[in-house]
Amino acid sequence: MTSTEEKQKSSFHHRRFILVMLLLGSLLLLGLVLNVSTGSVTIPPGDILRMLWNAVLGKRTGSTQENILLLIRLPRLLLAGILGGALAVSGFLLQSFFRNPIAGPFVLGISNGAKMVVGLTMIFFSGFLRGAGSFALVLAAFVGALMITLLVLLFSQKVRNMSMLLVVGIMVGYICSAVTDFCITFANEQDIVNLTSWSMGTFCGAGWDDVKTAVWICVPTVLAAWLLSKPMWAYSLGEGYAQSMGLAIKLFRIALILLSSLLSACVTALAGPVSFLGIAVPHITRTLLKSSKPALAIPATFLCGSVFCVLCDLIARTAFAPTELAIGTVTSAFGAPVVIYMMVRRRRQEEG
Amino acid sequence: MAYFETRDLTVGYDGKPLIHDINLCIEKGTITTLIGPNGAGKSTILKTITRHLAKIYGTVFLDGNLISVQTSRKLAKKLAVVLTDRVRPELMTCAEVVSMGRYPYTNLVGKLTPEDRAIVTDALRRVGAEDLAQRDFLTLSDGQRQRILLARAICQEPEVLVLDEPTAYLDIRYKMELLDILRQMAREKGITVILSLHEIDFALKLSDNLICVKGDTIYAFGSPEEILRHHSIEDLYNMETGSYNRLFGSVELKKPVGKPRVFVIAGNGFGAKVYRRLQRAQIPFATGILFENDIDAQIAWELSDQVVTAPAFEPMTQEQVDAAAKILVQCERVIHSGTPTGSLNQANESLLRIARENGIPIFREEDTAWNR
Numbered sequence: 001m002t003s004t005e006e007k008q009k010s011s012f013h014h015r016r017f018i019l020v021m022l023l024l025g026s027l028l029l030l031g032l033v034l035n036v037s038t039g040s041v042t043i044p045p046g047d048i049l050r051m052l053w054n055a056v057l058g059k060r061t062g063s064t065q066e067n068i069l070l071l072i073r074l075p076r077l078l079l080a081g082i083l084g085g086a087l088a089v090s091g092f093l094l095q096s097f098f099r100n101p102i103a104g105p106f107v108l109g110i111s112n113g114a115k116m117v118v119g120l121t122m123i124f125f126s127g128f129l130r131g132a133g134s135f136a137l138v139l140a141a142f143v144g145a146l147m148i149t150l151l152v153l154l155f156s157q158k159v160r161n162m163s164m165l166l167v168v169g170i171m172v173g174y175i176c177s178a179v180t181d182f183c184i185t186f187a188n189e190q191d192i193v194n195l196t197s198w199s200m201g202t203f204c205g206a207g208w209d210d211v212k213t214a215v216w217i218c219v220p221t222v223l224a225a226w227l228l229s230k231p232m233w234a235y236s237l238g239e240g241y242a243q244s245m246g247l248a249i250k251l252f253r254i255a256l257i258l259l260s261s262l263l264s265a266c267v268t269a270l271a272g273p274v275s276f277l278g279i280a281v282p283h284i285t286r287t288l289l290k291s292s293k294p295a296l297a298i299p300a301t302f303l304c305g306s307v308f309c310v311l312c313d314l315i316a317r318t319a320f321a322p323t324e325l326a327i328g329t330v331t332s333a334f335g336a337p338v339v340i341y342m343m344v345r346r347r348r349q350e351e352g
Numbered sequence: 353m354a355y356f357e358t359r360d361l362t363v364g365y366d367g368k369p370l371i372h373d374i375n376l377c378i379e380k381g382t383i384t385t386l387i388g389p390n391g392a393g394k395s396t397i398l399k400t401i402t403r404h405l406a407k408i409y410g411t412v413f414l415d416g417n418l419i420s421v422q423t424s425r426k427l428a429k430k431l432a433v434v435l436t437d438r439v440r441p442e443l444m445t446c447a448e449v450v451s452m453g454r455y456p457y458t459n460l461v462g463k464l465t466p467e468d469r470a471i472v473t474d475a476l477r478r479v480g481a482e483d484l485a486q487r488d489f490l491t492l493s494d495g496q497r498q499r500i501l502l503a504r505a506i507c508q509e510p511e512v513l514v515l516d517e518p519t520a521y522l523d524i525r526y527k528m529e530l531l532d533i534l535r536q537m538a539r540e541k542g543i544t545v546i547l548s549l550h551e552i553d554f555a556l557k558l559s560d561n562l563i564c565v566k567g568d569t570i571y572a573f574g575s576p577e578e579i580l581r582h583h584s585i586e587d588l589y590n591m592e593t594g595s596y597n598r599l600f601g602s603v604e605l606k607k608p609v610g611k612p613r614v615f616v617i618a619g620n621g622f623g624a625k626v627y628r629r630l631q632r633a634q635i636p637f638a639t640g641i642l643f644e645n646d647i648d649a650q651i652a653w654e655l656s657d658q659v660v661t662a663p664a665f666e667p668m669t670q671e672q673v674d675a676a677a678k679i680l681v682q683c684e685r686v687i688h689s690g691t692p693t694g695s696l697n698q699a700n701e702s703l704l705r706i707a708r709e710n711g712i713p714i715f716r717e718e719d720t721a722w723n724r
Contacts, residue, residue, distance in 0.1 A: 101442060230462030234455050236441040237504075240404055244435075245455035245508065246428035292443040295461060 013289075017296045020288045024303040028081070031310040035080075036073050038318055043069055071207075077310065079206040079214055080327075083267045084277060084309020085302035086218040088285075089225055090263035091278025092301045096232045096294065097256045100162045101286075101342060104279035105145070105264035107166055109173030111275070113148025114141035114268035115199060116176040122195050123187045134213040134270060141265035148172060149261050200326035201272035203313050210270050217266045222302055225259050228252070229294035236292065274309070275328045276335025281305045283342055308334075353416060355380040356512060356544055361410035363393065363400040369408050370396055373569055378546065378561065380511075383538050385555045386548040388565035389589050394548040395436070397565065398516050401546065402433050414512060428456035432510035434501050434518050440490065446500045447485040450475055453507030475507040479533055495526035502533065513537065515547035519554070527551070531558050552585055553601045564588050595654045604654040605631060612638035612658050615676075615683040615707075617700050622689040623648035626717055627655045638683065640676040641668050641699050668699035677706045686714045 037043045043051075043065055051066050060066060091104040105111045121140040155168045184195060231252050235242045243249050267274060285301045286292050312330040319325060354377035364370035371393045378384050386394040399405040401412060403419065412419040414430060422430075432453065441449065453475065454468045464472070476482050479499040484492065489500065498518060505513055513534070519527040531554055537543045549555045555562060556576040564572040564579065572583050585596040593606040608631060616626050616639040623639055624647065630637045640660030642649040652659045660676040662668045676699070680686065686707045693701055707714055 099440070227460065230455070230458070230460065233462065234452055236444065237439050237449065237452055238435075238437045240435045240437045241433070241439065241452070241504075243404060243424065244402060244428060244431070244433045245452065246423075246425035247455070248424060286443055290443065292441070293448070 013291050013293070013296070016291075017289060017300065020285075020300055021303060023288075024300065024307055027307045028303065028310065031307055031314060032077060032081075035077050035310055035314045035317075036069060038314070039068075039073065040322065041065060041068050043073075075208050075211050076203045076206040076313070078211050079270065080203045080309045080313040081306040082211070082214045082218050083203075083271050083274070084281075084307075084312075085305040086214070086222065086263045087267045087274055087278050088281035088301045088305025088308070089222050089298060090260045090267070092282040092285075092294075092298060093225055093232075093256050093260035093263070094278070095282055096235060097253065097260065098156070098162065098165070099236060099238070101283055102162065102166065102279060102339065102346070104276070105260070105267075106173070106273065106275045106278055107339075108148070108152050108169035109171070109176060110145045110148045110152070110169075110261065110264055111268050111273040111278075112173035112176040112180075113151075114144040114265045115273050116180045117141060117144030117147070118269055119180040119195060119199060120183060122198075123183050134210055137269035138213060138217060138266050141269035142262055143265075144176075145261040145265040145268070146258075148176065149257055153257070198272045201274050201328035202316075202324065202326055203271055204324055206270070214266060214270055218263065221259050221262050221266075222298070224255075225263075226295070226298045228255060228259075229298060232256070232294040233292075271327065273328055275332045276339060277305060277308060277312075277331045279342075280331075280335035280338040281308050283338060284308075353413065354378055355415060356546070357413040358401070359411045359413070361397075361400065361412060362408040363396045363405065364408050365396070365405070367408060369568075371565065371568055371570070372409075374410070375570075376563065376573060378544060380544050381538050381542040382560040383534060383545040383547070383558055384561040384563060385559040386546075386563045386565055387550075387552060387555045387588070388571070392565040392567075394565055395516050397563075398514055398546065398548060402431060402514050403427065404433075425456050428508065430510055431512045431514065432505035432508035434498070434505050434513075434515040436516045436520065439497070439501065442490075444489050445486050446481065446489050446492070446503075447472060447476065449489050449500055450485075450503045450507050453504045453509075456508065471509065472507055475503040478506055478536075479503040480529070494521040495523060498522060498526070498530065502530065506537065510543065512544045512546065515545070517548050517550060519549060519551060527554065534558070552589075552596065553603070556580070556601050597650055597654055599650055604651065606634075607631070607655050607657075608634045608636040610636040612636050612656070612679060612682070613684050615639065615680045615686045615703075615712075616689055617686065617691065617703055618642060618648045618652070618689040619646050619691040619697060619700070621647045622691040622717065624651045626687055626689050627651055631655050638676075638679045640679075641672050641697065641703070643697075662699075667696045673699045673702050676703055680707060680712070681710050683712065686712055687717060688714055689717045 033045050036048055037045055047065065048069065051069055054060060055070055087105065094103040094105060094108065095101050117140045118137055151172060152169055156165050159165055159168065180199065231247050234245055234247055235252065239249055281304050282301050285297055285304045289296060289300055291297065312334065313327055316325040316327050316330045356378040358374050358376045361374040362369045362372040363374065374397060386397060388394055396405065400407050419427065451464055451472045454464060454471065458464060458468065476485055479502050481496065481499050481503060484496060484500065489497065492500065518530055522530065534545050535558065538545050559576060561574060562576055562579050563570060566588055571588060572579050580598050595604050595607065597604065613635055614630060614637040616623055616637055618626065618639050619642050637656055638658035639652050639656055642652060642659065642661050643664045644661050645664040649659065649661055658679055660672060662672050680703060688704065691700065704714065
């Protein structure tokens with residue numbers, strides 16, 4: 001193999017990356033259009049563009065259709081897109097951290113930990129929250145996510161076996177859920193009105209404020225994660241090799257955990273727990289790319305997460321309209337089978 | 353000061369010293385091998401040198417600089433490793449694994465320059481794995497994986513290469529190929545190689561220096577010749593069964609014990625396979641008459657207590673025949689290994705005659721009935 005051949009091969013990876021990005025991009029566009037136009041009020045795609053253009057020019061008519069588009073559907077859609085991508089990247093980071101494709105914020109109990117602290121905050125500090133808005137919720141979720149991540153890490157030093165760690169993570173997740181449910185049972189009815197629908201996981205009721213918060217948190221975090229692609233790739237050869245190549249392991253691990261927790265916390269705070277998306281999407285992306293190179297996989301994972309989440313939200317919203325499904329219900333239905341398939345395939349690989 | 357030096361180094365885990373007073377001087381471009389029994393602490397020493405483990409006491413110098421104060425990136429340009437860790441990267445081609453070796457040289461996002469790519473290709477060529485470049489690393493056999501990991505280390509362009517049991521899990525051909533590559537790297541590129549090996553025979557033939565680790569200290573350090581002159585391999589490994597032949601660098605399994613039941617007439621290398629068959633059946637035997645420079649003698653001494661030998665380059669004498677005959681008449685049978693008789697070893701013909709006169713059955717080497 002000569003160096004030119006190798007170059008061709010690496011440009012094959014890049015070509016594939018561009019193809020995948022184009023595919024995901026058009027799927028996202030399709031998802032966006034479908035999502036905006038369908039629902040109790042149908043808005044023809046042609047009108048969407050016109051209304052958007054008018055909104056940009058500041059010539060809003062104030063029609064019902066326009067309000068539905070600009071105040072309800074559009075922010076919801078954007079939030080689903082951003083948070084879906086963020087959660088997928090969060091999963092990707094955790095998988096890099098544990099060097100195992102079956103890690104994710106939901107199965108390790110991190111989402112439920114975030115949910116617990118957010119729930120407690122909503123119940124006990126509801127007065128304070130009204131002033132602070134969604135940033136305070138994200139902060140609470142971040143505390144919860146970090147707490148559970150550190151707990152799982154503590155266990156991971158005792159149990160080297162990944163399946164054991166997953167069992168621990170799932171159990172911790174249940175404990176957190178139990179605490180949340182316990183508090184809900186004894187909380188003021190007034191406080192739990194928001195809480196119950198939120199704790200199921202939904203994008204319903206998303207506003208522009210939420211979108212802003214999500215952008216402010218997720219965009220820099222994902223960028224920072226992308227800047228860690230080089231050490232992340234080296235880390236996939238194992239700690240020993242990574243260290244011998246000059247990687248500052250401790251710092252890197254801390255950065256990975258912080259970024260991943262921040263992303264999953266943001267999702268949990270703004271939309272509630274969304275299950276299996278964090279495991280399934282990075283896997284789908286790697287399979288599409290035929291590569292796990294983080295420099296390519298992180299942007300593709302983000303995009304793929306957006307598509308997945310937007311389409312799942314479409315299903316959640318329209319499948320049994322006017323009843324809405326929880327977003328977690330739909331992501332589980334599509335995500336869990338992917339996870340089962342991965343586990344079975346991995347087992348076969350290990351035996352074979 | 354030598355190129356690579358340790359002074360009063362103490363190594364161990366969790367602050368508990370395991371091996372102390374490690375004082376090594378290693379010259380540039382040499383191969384140094386750590387040998388010693390399982391669990392002796394070979395890996396602990398190597399991991400301390402590579403800074404994977406914190407040292408407990410002492411200093412390590414590389415090219416006149418303290419290793420402990422260098423930044424990890426700077427050290428990474430000087431020292432590369434092949435570890436025993438199991439590597440399981442998802443969806444990574446071999447070329448990608450090898451290109452990781454460029455880590456300390458590439459920019460923030462790890463972009464490979466054309467020079468980097470050329471170095472990757474060269475490293476793959478050096479280990480003879482060009483054709484594996486685009487294969488998924490996880491689909492490789494153990495031998496191929498080890499070669500790719502070696503190429504990764506070479507790609508790091510180190511001055512010192514540290515390998516922890518690189519030949520484990522490899523078959524004989526891959527073992528030899530791998531060690532040959534190390535020799536080339538040392539000779540052609542002046543890379544200083546420090547490794548641990550289980551195969552004592554390879555260690556003696558490959559290394560410029562041996563470090564024998566035993567107990568809580570370095571049992572011996574020096575060239576293979578020096579080590580063999582002063583120490584026995586049996587002692588180093590606490591071998592209670594079998595033996596190690598210094599001249600051949602070969603091992604023999606447990607010697608059959610007891611009064612000899614078979615007398616083997618041997619010489620000129622014809623006896624060796626008979627000895628080994630008897631060893632497998634654990635039948636104690638005597639043998640003779642062998643010239644001291646005969647290769648049969650080397651193996652006979654490892655496997656039998658009753659070896660009748662004659663000084664080389666002289667005809668055999670009547671005393672030697674008498675000594676052999678005395679043992680032979682006590683045996684149940686004689687095996688004639690097929691050694692040819694010339695003017696200097698007529699004595700073997702006399703032994704055959706004595707056997708016939710005493711009614712002791714004589715078998716040929718190829719006769720399978722001899723051990724019934």
